[in-house]
Amino acid sequence: MFEYVEKIENADLKNYCTFKIGARGTILFPKNLADLKKVIKDCENSHLPYFILGNGSNLLFPDHDLKSVLISLKKFDKIKILRSTSTGAKVYVEAGTNLFSLHNFCALNSLTGLEWSYGVPASFGGLIYMNGGAYGSEIANFVLRVKVLSGGKVRWLRRKDINFQHRKSNIDGIILGAEIKLANGEKNEILNLQKEYFENRKHSQPLDKPSAGSVFKRGKLLPAKIIDEFSLKGSKIGGAEISQKHAGFIVNIGSAKSADVRALISFIKQKTGINFEEEIIILE
Ligand SMILES: Cc1cc2nc3c(=O)[nH]c(=O)nc-3n(C[C@H](O)[C@H](O)[C@H](O)COP(=O)(O)OP(=O)(O)OC[C@H]3O[C@@H](n4cnc5c(N)ncnc54)[C@H](O)[C@@H]3O)c2cc1C
CATH class of the missing domain: 3.90.78.10 (UDP-N-acetylenolpyruvoylglucosamine reductase, C-terminal domain)
Incomplete structure (x- = not known):
């Protein structure tokens, strides 16, 4: 099964979560939307439960082998500036993007706003799903709309139609990516802020x-x-x-x-x- 997609069978799940706890499981790495749709369809047709794996930084795997198949969106990792204005930019970020890569992108493009999340070991999709936050900010404040795969169809959810709460959202479906708004900043200030937030984390966590x-x-x-x-x-x-x-x-x-x-x-x-x-x- 799943011959068309990159996969690791019998993967040691300790290596796929920040807790370093877990037994064994199968992880699938679809490379594009067509692959992902096929994976979901095949899971559904064979009554195989699946679970979307982000960066595994908020998960506790069981001590027995996982019955659900894990689907990683790691290959969905593009970031694109959609529109720049004199004050900021609208940016599309794919769900599998590692948050550190997004921070590098922000610094390189002098875009500010997300520094508070520097050091959260998340994927962007996981951060959105969990409505990750720290130091009085949360990702919901930056979201314009979220692209999801649900019921076999790709849909856009507008920010006002999403109920973000403390460390949870009501997003139903697989998050493919999201458009966020960021402000123009100054590269060195952004890098300094990132460093400052990370130092705070190292100090307290x-x-x-x-x-x-x-x-x-x-x-x-x-x-x-x-x-x-x-x-x-x-x-x-x-x-x-x-x-x-x-x-x-x-x-x-x-x-x-x-x-x-x-x-x-x-x-x-x-x-x-x-x-x-x-x-x-x-x-x-
Ligand atoms: C050292 C440390 C510090 C942390 N600090 C913070 C912090 O300051 N603030 C904070 O909020 N959290 C923090 N966390 C927790 C964690 O990083 C966040 O909850 C993060 O948002 C989880 O993202 P992830 O990609 O690792 O998701 P995972 O842990 O892999 O998954 C979490 C949930 O999101 C779902 N999910 C992931 N990707 C998708 C997707 N594409 N579509 C649909 N559902 C998806 C999963 O199915 C699962 O239900 C910290 C964790 C660690 C280890």
Whole structure:
């Protein structure tokens, strides 16, 4: 099956997520829209579940082999300036674009706005789907419209028709790319800002250890603050630890299992008595 598309069967999923946790699975890499449509159709015809893989920076894979086929849009990685004006530009970014590449593109073209996201290890599609944000900004503020594949058809969703909420969106379908608006800036200022945001991250987040970022969503309650107040930093189950540096992160301190992370999540909820909502996506 899927002979027409690049694929890795029996892939070690640890290498496809920032948590470095998981067993084995099949990953497909369609190279264009026709391939992608065919892959989806074949999955549907054979009742094979599929899951869109971005950069795997918000995912917890299971300890058993994945039943769903993973579809990576890594080959959808073009960025194009559609229109430049005296104040800024409209840019189309394909979903598989790595966020670091987008930042390089922005600096090269003196386009400012996204510096707050420098260091988020996401694909652009994943950032849109999750409505990624940091330091008081979120990607929804830059989106003009999103191109999706849904029900076998390509459609454009206008910004006003998308419900972006904290770390989620209601986008139904596979995000192929999005048009965003950026402002004109000055290259060195952009590079300096990117560096500054990255330094802030390095200072506050355990970037030296595998994780999937913040485990829980922030709402009225600030999970990291509460977990810290309950003195849970450093608590361990198996190879998973509540980061000593940032209580909102669970880190993999060596050969952590999905079960260890899940148990630590339950431990946090039980100790604090709060049923925090997970931000990370836990695959079964
Ligand atoms: C060290 C670290 C720091 C982080 N800091 C932040 C932060 O500051 N702010 C923040 O918001 N997040 C942060 N995160 C979490 C994570 O980077 C974001 O949630 C990111 O947006 C996920 O993007 P991804 O491409 O890795 O998606 P994945 O983790 O691969 O997937 C996440 C979800 O998006 C869906 N998806 C991905 N691509 C598509 C597509 N093309 N079409 C439809 N659905 C798609 C997947 O199916 C899945 O449901 C951090 C993570 C780490 C490890």
